[in-house]
Amino acid sequence: MPNPRKLLFPFSVLYHVVTGLRNKLYDKGILNSVSYDLPVIGVGNLNMGGTGKSPMIEYLLKMLHKDFKVASLSRGYKRESKGFQLVETDQPAARAGDEPLQFKNKFPEVTVAVDADRREGIRELQKFSPDVILLDDAFQHRKVKPGFYILLTAYGDLYTDDLLLPAGNLRESSAGAERADIIIVTKCPSDLSSEDMKKIREKIKPGSQQDLFFTSINYSDKVYSHKDERLLEDVSVAEYCLVTGIANPKPLLEYLEAMGISPEHFKFPDHHNFSEKEIQKLQQLPKKILTTEKDFMRLKDRIRNEQLYYLPIEMEFLNDRKAKFEKRILDFINKK
Structure with a gap:
């Protein structure tokens, strides 16, 4: 059955003009994007929702929290509270947001916060002297420039196969993927073949400085x-x-x-x-x-x-590439 949303394609063209101009203004420094001395890792996607950002943040928290003082910052989607909010284990999800509350309950020693204003959120988190800050769902928040970007795209719903809003689910043009240091294809079948990985690589065409990884969901x-x-x-x-x-x-x-x-x-x-x-x-x-x-x-x-x-679920790297991923993260943190 034809997708009726494709009738909205003329509006997607307009959306492309607006988002493309915005990104160009940031790229040229006309709009100010703040970077930081401490390591800031941004995790996000180009498509709307469902790419596995929470399992990725949890993977990083599990990987880093024993050796570094880690903080995470989310917007706290659909929470009832406003502004900067530290998340505690006993808070209701309506106040903290469901995913940040999940992070805090799994890693109570980590500083977890929510703030739709990422600059303000980072400013507040710096008072706790973190070694590294993880930004959840931050790929389009150009007012902040993380030192390292992880871009997620779901198997079977690659950003390369999608259209811009409202005809499709892309928040910005697929050209935005050029900002990523790492691209991860999530929710892959655990038995994804090398041939299928090669086909996906040919679609995504990662740059020379970008690493491409494949992950699956591991259910408890x-x-x-x-x-x-x-x-x-x-x-x-x-x-x-x-x-x-x-x-x-x-x-x-x-x-x-x-x-x-x-x-x-x-x-x-x-x-x-x-x-x-x-x-x-x-x-x-x-x-x-x-x-x-x-x-x-x-x-x-x-x-x-x-x-x-x-x-519970966890993210699992395919093709024995876990060590390569973790090395890139640690190299960035230690270099900063």
Whole structure:
């Protein structure tokens, strides 16, 4: 079936002119982009949502937090609070944002903050003397210039195959990828062949100073509640339903189906703020609720503990390239 959004292509041309002019003004220094003496790593994408930014930030936190004083800064999408906000483990997701709250709960020793104004957020974080700052979803925030850019694009939805908004999902032209130091194709099949990797490389055409990596999603073999854990293989359709509020639940559904689990699925938009009416309906379900870790952050204080479980995920590098990726990150940090 033809994509009706392609009828909006003339508006995409206009969008391209506006975003292209903005980027050119930053590139020429006419608009000011602030850089910093300390290492700042920006993680982002060109497409709208669903590329795996949270698993990437978590990978970096896990990799760095034992040897460096790390801070992370997000905008806290759909949070109810305003301005700069330090995130604490016991805060509601409505105040901190679901993903920053997830980071803080996994890495309580890390300074996690939210601020839509990245310059102001970094200024406040510098008061805590971090060794390195991770910027979440920061590729289009040109007012700040990270010393190192990681660009994510999802397998099966490459930015090279997409159109600009509103006909497609690109926030800016694919030429913006030139700013990246590393490009990562996320959510790949774990058995992605070398031939398929080569085809994708030919599409992306990374520059001579850019490294291209491929990653997959590694699901836990256990599901967790506040105080309990169970083997995923013990999850049954009769006992559990699935609730998601993420951009693309398809990989999760495919994984559960491969495990022989096809639960009733209640799908909500990405970062969905559940209403009281929706919470009441979920509480009345005669089954336990299985959800993502991000959704768990929004539901854990509103659904009774014994009813709510989540399935953690991690990002995994393919083709034995993990060491190469980590070396590039550490070389940048140590050089700064």
